[in-house]
Amino acid sequence: MGVNQRLQARRHKNCLIDQERSNRSERVRLCIEERKEVLDHELSAFAAQVTWKFLKSTWEVEPGQKDDDKDLIDFFRHIMTATVSQEVVSKAVLPYTMDKFETRIDLMFNALVQTEQLLSFSDLGNGTLHVASVGGGPGNDLVGVYLYVKCFMASSEFHGVCFDFCDSWGDIVSQVSSSLISPSAFDVLEKVDNAARWSARYSPSNLLLSKLEFSVCDLKLGPHSSVNSNIVRDIDLFDIICFSYVLFETAAHEYTLLSYLLDQCKVGSLTIILDLHTITMNRVIDMIEANRFQQTLLGSTKEFRFKGLALRKLR
Ligand SMILES: C[S@@+](CC[C@H](N)C(=O)[O-])C[C@H]1O[C@@H](n2cnc3c(N)ncnc32)[C@H](O)[C@@H]1O
Numbered sequence: 426m427g428v429n430q431r432l433q434a435r436r437h438k439n440c441l442i443d444q445e446r447s448n449r450s451e452r453v454r455l456c457i458e459e460r461k462e463v464l465d466h467e468l469s470a471f472a473a474q475v476t477w478k479f480l481k482s483t484w485e486v487e488p489g490q491k492d493d494d495k496d497l498i499d500f501f502r503h504i505m506t507a508t509v510s511q512e513v514v515s516k517a518v519l520p521y522t523m524d525k526f527e528t529r530i531d532l533m534f535n536a537l538v539q540t541e542q543l544l545s546f547s548d549l550g551n552g553t554l555h556v557a558s559v560g561g562g563p564g565n566d567l568v569g570v571y572l573y574v575k576c577f578m579a580s581s582e583f584h585g586v587c588f589d590f591c592d593s594w595g596d597i598v599s600q601v602s603s604s605l606i607s608p609s610a611f612d613v614l615e616k617v618d619n620a621a622r623w624s625a626r627y628s629p630s631n632l633l634l635s636k637l638e639f640s641v642c643d644l645k646l647g648p649h650s651s652v653n654s655n656i657v658r659d660i661d662l663f664d665i666i667c668f669s670y671v672l673f674e675t676a677a678h679e680y681t682l683l684s685y686l687l688d689q690c691k692v693g694s695l696t697i698i699l700d701l702h703t704i705t706m707n708r709v710i711d712m713i714e715a716n717r718f719q720q721t722l723l724g725s726t727k728e729f730r731f732k733g734l735a736l737r738k739l740r
Pocket residue numbers: 504509514525529559560561562563565566588589590591642643644645668669670671674675
């Protein structure tokens with residue numbers, strides 16, 4: 426397929442995904458109007474839409490369309506063969522953010538909705554919740570976790586770290602963080618909270634977002650590399666660790682960092698893996714000591730249209 430055909434196929438696919446999300450979000454609005462119960466996998470769409478609309482409005486740079494699309498196609502072409510370089514990522518940082526922020530908020534929120542049905546983790550909720558997203562790009566997965574926690578968990582504080590090998594994401598993560606912490610976020614977060622009140626699982630909380638921060642980490646380098654010193658130092662602090670669309674994309678199973686992180690993560694912690702490929706989940710399942718984790722496959726249903734794996738560390 427040539428670049429132009431790829432561009433057209435991408436735009437068409439994105440339109441369908443956006444339409445489906447808008448339909449779910451609209452059903453949430455209707456439920457609120459009619460004072461009916463809101464479904465959690467539809468609440469995710471509402472939360473993603475209103476939050477991304479707010480974040481975009483605080484954006485300083487709007488990328489232009491044409492070259493951005495080409496940079497994005499180039500990024501996806503490399504990412505699908507696990508050959509992406511920091512240079513290619515750097516050029517795609519803004520268009521990727523525009524393309525995938527809302528989608529991933531929705532997806533990660535929904536992954537947690539389904540996880541909680543299959544493998545409870547509500548006990549993680551008290552006090553400060555430390556969350557890491559590895560290969561976390563613009564921090565979109567972290568925002569999905571944050572909104573889920575705000576709606577359904579009793580945590581008092583949320584601290585998120587986005588680890589990625591390309592530090593060009595750093596400015597975006599810090600912009601997202603300051604936008605969500607600023608007083609101007611109050612209205613949008615209240616909108617999400619008001620919608621969540623109509624869910625059967627709503628848990629009122631005064632969740633404080635302390636910070637979303639960026640740190641480097643390279644899944645293709647080992648745990649002893651200086652680039653990985655922060656993640657290695659802090660891995661046993663995190664309550665939730667996300668790998669969203671990064672394991673297949675880096676062939677992480679061929680390197681030592683991933684198995685090290687799974688071995689060293691905190692007892693009780695929850696790891697969420699999202700990926701297009703079932704083979705990725707199977708490689709992780711082969712990698713872990715089965716008796717140390719409770720595990721469940723996620724997605725592949727009408728409500729949860731993605732593939733994923735959730736692991737809860739038992740010992
Ligand atoms: C498809 S994006 C996923 C971003 C985000 N997690 C999401 O779901 O939208 C893949 C991410 O992996 C990062 N990445 C690529 N190679 C990496 C490596 N060797 N180590 C860590 N991150 C890497 C990229 O910079 C990019 O942010």
